[in-house]
Amino acid sequence: MQVTGTVSVCDFCLECQRVCTTNLIPHVQNSTDYAIARKENYDSVGTNGCLETRRNFESGSAPCDHMYQAPVDFSGIFVIKNFVTGEEERALCDAIYGTGFVNSQSGRRKQDYGPKVNFKRKKLKFAAFTGLPSYSQFLYERMKEQKRLADFEPVELCNLEYCSDRGAHIDPHFDDSWLWGERLITLNLLSSSTLTFTSDKHPGVEVRVPLPRRSLIVVQGAARHQWKHSISRDDITGRRMAMTFRELSNEFRLGGSRERDGEELLKLALTFQGCAVEVP
Ligand SMILES: O=C(O)CCC(=O)C(=O)O
Numbered sequence: 001m002q003v004t005g006t007v008s009v010c011d012f013c014l015e016c017q018r019v020c021t022t023n024l025i026p027h028v029q030n031s032t033d034y035a036i037a038r039k040e041n042y043d044s045v046g047t048n049g050c051l052e053t054r055r056n057f058e059s060g061s062a063p064c065d066h067m068y069q070a071p072v073d074f075s076g077i078f079v080i081k082n083f084v085t086g087e088e089e090r091a092l093c094d095a096i097y098g099t100g101f102v103n104s105q106s107g108r109r110k111q112d113y114g115p116k117v118n119f120k121r122k123k124l125k126f127a128a129f130t131g132l133p134s135y136s137q138f139l140y141e142r143m144k145e146q147k148r149l150a151d152f153e154p155v156e157l158c159n160l161e162y163c164s165d166r167g168a169h170i171d172p173h174f175d176d177s178w179l180w181g182e183r184l185i186t187l188n189l190l191s192s193s194t195l196t197f198t199s200d201k202h203p204g205v206e207v208r209v210p211l212p213r214r215s216l217i218v219v220q221g222a223a224r225h226q227w228k229h230s231i232s233r234d235d236i237t238g239r240r241m242a243m244t245f246r247e248l249s250n251e252f253r254l255g256g257s258r259e260r261d262g263e264e265l266l267k268l269a270l271t272f273q274g275c276a277v278e279v280p
Pocket residue numbers: 158160170175186195229231242244
């Protein structure tokens with residue numbers, strides 16, 4: 001953990017797929033200690049550690065020099081680098097910019113493909129929702145090739161554009177969990193950025209998750225429910241496009257009180273014939 005002023009910054013390592021401390025290697029004097037430290041770290045990560053970390057431990061190769069998990073309860077992030085190619089990114093952005101945007105808060109612009117929602121009053125309107133856009137279908141199919149996303153059924157896509165010249169950012173917040181389910185999935189396009197997590201339970205700690213250009217990030221578990229997420233204006237360089245897909249909560253799934261609404265939404269979403277809900 002580096003200490004910067006009064007805020008402790010923990011970096012999420014994309015190789016280990018966990019929050020790591022970076023400065024422990026100098027404390028390890030020799031290869032026996034190194035092996036012991038690795039074993040201790042492996043044991044402490046245990047079955048909660050990502051498969052990649054365990055595989056690397058088992059095969060004896062360190063993915064990076066990160067030996068210890070930072071002492072915070074931060075789990076539920078998974079980043080897939082190069083989820084789309086440069087050509088696919090171009091085609092996606094051409095399609096996105098073929099439709100108008102509406103101005104949103106904090107300098108952002110957005111396009112919505114999903115139901116109109118009043119979260120406070122727990123009210124939904126589907127009239128304007130015609131489904132997810134056709135250009136997103138291959139992303140949906142590619143996500144499902146990932147074991148952990150095989151059952152991911154998105155019912156909403158929100159494209160958010162951030163430009164540094166408008167000072168665009170998003171303040172720390174939790175996403176709704178009445179309608180939206182466990183996994184929030186964002187494809188990060190046009191430039192790299194950083195998603196910052198903060199928690200009232202860990203005052204003064206910031207976990208920074210790098211978002212390489214063209215990577216896909218999955219936010220769930222503690223990262224979804226116990227840590228707020230934000231994008232600082234300092235982490236926007238030039239222009240960034242975030243495509244965020246959301247799934248349904250249990251209330252809208254089989255056996256939930258709003259099961260029928262969920263079914264209808266899902267049917268609409270997966271036609272992949274949608275137009276943006278509110279266009280200027
Ligand atoms: O821009 C992002 O990656 C995050 C967007 C976000 O948090 C949201 O739309 O709720």
